[in-house]
Amino acid sequence: MPPDTPRSDAPRSGAPRFLRLRAVEQRFPGLDMPALAIAALDIAAGEQVAVMGPSGSGKTTLINLLTGLERVGQGSLIWGDTDLATLSEGARDRWRAANVGLVMQDFHLFPGLSALENVLLPQRLARLVLPAGAQAEAGRLLARVGIERQGQAIETMSRGQMQRVAVARALAVRPAIIVADEPTASLDADSGAAVAQLLLELAGESGATLLVATHDAALVARLPRVLRLESGRLKD
Ligand SMILES: Nc1ncnc2c1ncn2[C@@H]1O[C@H](COP(=O)(O)OP(=O)(O)OP(=O)(O)O)[C@@H](O)[C@H]1O
Numbered sequence: 001m002p003p004d005t006p007r008s009d010a011p012r013s014g015a016p017r018f019l020r021l022r023a024v025e026q027r028f029p030g031l032d033m034p035a036l037a038i039a040a041l042d043i044a045a046g047e048q049v050a051v052m053g054p055s056g057s058g059k060t061t062l063i064n065l066l067t068g069l070e071r072v073g074q075g076s077l078i079w080g081d082t083d084l085a086t087l088s089e090g091a092r093d094r095w096r097a098a099n100v101g102l103v104m105q106d107f108h109l110f111p112g113l114s115a116l117e118n119v120l121l122p123q124r125l126a127r128l129v130l131p132a133g134a135q136a137e138a139g140r141l142l143a144r145v146g147i148e149r150q151g152q153a154i155e156t157m158s159r160g161q162m163q164r165v166a167v168a169r170a171l172a173v174r175p176a177i178i179v180a181d182e183p184t185a186s187l188d189a190d191s192g193a194a195v196a197q198l199l200l201e202l203a204g205e206s207g208a209t210l211l212v213a214t215h216d217a218a219l220v221a222r223l224p225r226v227l228r229l230e231s232g233r234l235k236d
Pocket residue numbers: 028029030031035053054055056057058059060061062
């Protein structure tokens with residue numbers, strides 16, 4: 001087979017199979033200690049990992065580095081063959097758009113748009129023309145997360161429905177990495193359990209690597225690996 005022939009088992013989006021983080025240190029002005037200091041962390045493709053820790057322990061800082069939202073201050077953070085520490089902000093944005101599905105505590109949906117348009121919005125912003133099949137795929141994903149009225153304005157939906165739309169949006173580009181920051185924190189117990197179930201199922205079905213920062217004990221109990229942060233350091 002010629003070296004550049006696509007293989008059926010090739011990862012999607014050109015794609016990270018593996019996270020390798022070495023000697024990462026993140027400092028902020030006014031803090032004596034680094035907000036994050038991780039000597040080594042490896043995550044295999046397809047792993048499902050919880051990130052826990054008390055307030056101020058560095059969870060958001062870690063997520064911001066892992067998703068390229070912030071530049072790595074010191075050390076290396078390599079997804080597949082991409083070292084985020086070496087990329088410009090624009091290159092990190094492009095890498096994130098192609099590789100990461102994000103689910104945030106407060107949804108980050110756009111009022112005035114329908115559920116379907118919210119799922120399609122990142123792709124509309126990334127390209128002038130939607131890729132063929134994007135609309136059908138968005139509709140399929142919304143049905144999969146249990147959203148039937150796909151033309152409904154997002155601001156009229158319940159919080160549980162909004163988070164399910166956000167999960168569908170995160171999955172729409174078939175990301176190799178799904179990162180969720182407190183995805184169940186602003187939901188009631190039943191909606192939270194439904195969103196947790198969908199995240200785990202959909203990540204499992206697509207083979208994506210899933211990282212979830214959460215205080216939700218029920219969600220943590222369902223994730224095979226748990227990272228515990230304390231004062232910016234990983235505990236064994
Ligand atoms: N931009 C910043 N400038 C200065 N200090 C910061 C900045 N961002 C984070 N910090 C500090 O870094 C430490 C880690 O913060 P981080 O937000 O990562 O914690 P966290 O575990 O996500 O907390 P929480 O659960 O409360 O969201 C805290 O001491 C915080 O005050």
